Amino acid sequence: MEDKVFRFLQDNALLSPGDDVTVALSGGADSVALLWVLRTLAPALGVTLRAAHFHHGLRGAEADRDADFCQKLCAAWEIPFSLGRGDAARRAAETGESVEEAARVLRYAFLQGAAPGKLATAHNADDNAETVLLHLLRGTGLRGLGGIPVRRENIIRPLLSCTRAEIDALLGREGLSHVEDGTNAEDDCVRNRLRHRVLPLLRAENPALSRTLGRTAALLREEDGFLSRLAAQADAECRTAEGRTAEGWSCARLLGLDPVLRRRVLLGMLTELGLEDPSLVYVGALERLLAAGPSAAVSLPGGRTARRSYDLLTFADTEAPAPLEEQRLPVPGYVALPGGLGGIRCFVTKNLNLRKKNLTTFALKCDMIATLELRVRGRRPGDRLTLAGGTKSLKALMIDRKIPARLRDAVPVVTANGKPIAVFGVGADPAWVAGDGEAAVVIEYEHGRQSAVPASSDP
Numbered sequence: 001m002e003d004k005v006f007r008f009l010q011d012n013a014l015l016s017p018g019d020d021v022t023v024a025l026s027g028g029a030d031s032v033a034l035l036w037v038l039r040t041l042a043p044a045l046g047v048t049l050r051a052a053h054f055h056h057g058l059r060g061a062e063a064d065r066d067a068d069f070c071q072k073l074c075a076a077w078e079i080p081f082s083l084g085r086g087d088a089a090r091r092a093a094e095t096g097e098s099v100e101e102a103a104r105v106l107r108y109a110f111l112q113g114a115a116p117g118k119l120a121t122a123h124n125a126d127d128n129a130e131t132v133l134l135h136l137l138r139g140t141g142l143r144g145l146g147g148i149p150v151r152r153e154n155i156i157r158p159l160l161s162c163t164r165a166e167i168d169a170l171l172g173r174e175g176l177s178h179v180e181d182g183t184n185a186e187d188d189c190v191r192n193r194l195r196h197r198v199l200p201l202l203r204a205e206n207p208a209l210s211r212t213l214g215r216t217a218a219l220l221r222e223e224d225g226f227l228s229r230l231a232a233q234a235d236a237e238c239r240t241a242e243g244r245t246a247e248g249w250s251c252a253r254l255l256g257l258d259p260v261l262r263r264r265v266l267l268g269m270l271t272e273l274g275l276e277d278p279s280l281v282y283v284g285a286l287e288r289l290l291a292a293g294p295s296a297a298v299s300l301p302g303g304r305t306a307r308r309s310y311d312l313l314t315f316a317d318t319e320a321p322a323p324l325e326e327q328r329l330p331v332p333g334y335v336a337l338p339g340g341l342g343g344i345r346c347f348v349t350k351n352l353n354l355r356k357k358n359l360t361t362f363a364l365k366c367d368m369i370a371t372l373e374l375r376v377r378g379r380r381p382g383d384r385l386t387l388a389g390g391t392k393s394l395k396a397l398m399i400d401r402k403i404p405a406r407l408r409d410a411v412p413v414v415t416a417n418g419k420p421i422a423v424f425g426v427g428a429d430p431a432w433v434a435g436d437g438e439a440a441v442v443i444e445y446e447h448g449r450q451s452a453v454p455a456s457s458d459p
Contacts, residue, residue, distance in 0.1 A: 014156045016044030020117030025051040027066040027179040030122035050080040052114040057087040084110035093388035125210040142224040147217035231264035248314035303404040323409040324378035352440040365440040
């Protein structure tokens with residue numbers, strides 16, 4: 001396996017002599033194998049090796065055991081080691097992310113800070129096969145079917161050509177111990193169900209399934225890269241139409257592109273605007289704008305507006321909405337917010353059963369607000385909100401949630417006796433939040449033409 005990894009590193013130019021490489025070490029079989037292989041190959045590769053482990057604040061004593069194992073392993077192998085800690089559950093409660101997503105964000109933030117050079121993760125061929133199937137189940141394009149990339153910025157994946165069976169064989173041959181994450185045996189997430197139930201059936205038909213999907217994914221990544229290069233060329237040609245190099249894009253030239261290429265160009269525009277993994281919903285909105293009359297516009301997340309003026313497509317900051325004036329929030333009832341900012345609907349339920357918790361729908365305890373008047377307004381100087389992680393100013397919380405500064409005064413703040421208890425796009429005070437089965441007042445924000453609450457605030 002060492003030779004196989006060495007060839008993979010060389011073929012994909014993942015490492016160069018003098019590189020500083022940090023292994024993301026969980027203590028599991030894959031990351032222990034990765035650390036052992038890179039430690040073995042380091043002299044031949046001419047690289048410096050270190051390792052880092054992140055404790056998510058989950059899984060109690062088992063997580064403490066993992067951190068201790070990693071620290072002792074690196075001490076025994078004389079590898080510099082960094083340990084980070086975070087509270088994934090608290091972040092999830094504050095942001096509306098799933099616990100898994102919150103853990104991933106915290107982990108990579110720490111690992112990037114701990115890695116002065118390249119960051120090596122232990123994703124293997126079986127992980128790649130699972131990822132391709134997950135994307136296929138959820139619906140995707142070429143990029144998703146391309147699976148896990150060999151590299152992304154400073155992150156490299158040296159084990160992508162190796163299967164779990166090869167990794168287990170290496171551990172057995174070298175007598176290497178590792179720890180097991182008990183949650184991997186559970187079927188409470190789609191990836192685990194695929195791993196335990198679906199993939200064994202597929203491997204009965206094709207024992208080399210992981211390698212087969214790996215080759216297919218590699219081909220699709222190449223084709224995705226080729227189309228991306230074509231899209232960049234088409235984008236440049238549309239930008240330079242009629243000499244308008246810096247102003248925008250020619251609508252006629254964009255409409256003249258093949259639909260596949262046009263979607264790529266529009267996705268590129270949205271990415272340039274700072275939209276991370278932009279939704280095809282916004283691509284569709286831009287395509288309709290291109291085919292609209294000589295003067296039309298569409299609002300985009302992040303406070304941007306796409307505008308068509310005759311043949312020219314341009315993007316600009318949307319005019320900032322006016323600060324939200326205070327008004328009573330009727331229960332039950334509906335309040336329309338001014339300036340196309342949407343509205344707020346309230347209703348009472350005697351037996352709360354919110355299927356999806358997010359930052360645009362709050363359920364407050366009936367008994368706590370029965371005698372109080374709820375009001376909604378924009379933020380005010382000195383406003384503070386208590387969340388699971390403590391109390392912070394609304395300004396700091398809105399910065400944390402990446403709400404654009406120009407929209408912050410228009411974000412609806414729900415108050416009781418003048419005190420903020422819930423802020424759309426930010427969160428609600430846990431002391432006021434109703435649990436399943438309780439009587440509750442449900443408060444829902446409905447997006448308008450120009451939403452003060454970014455769509456990305458929903459988990």
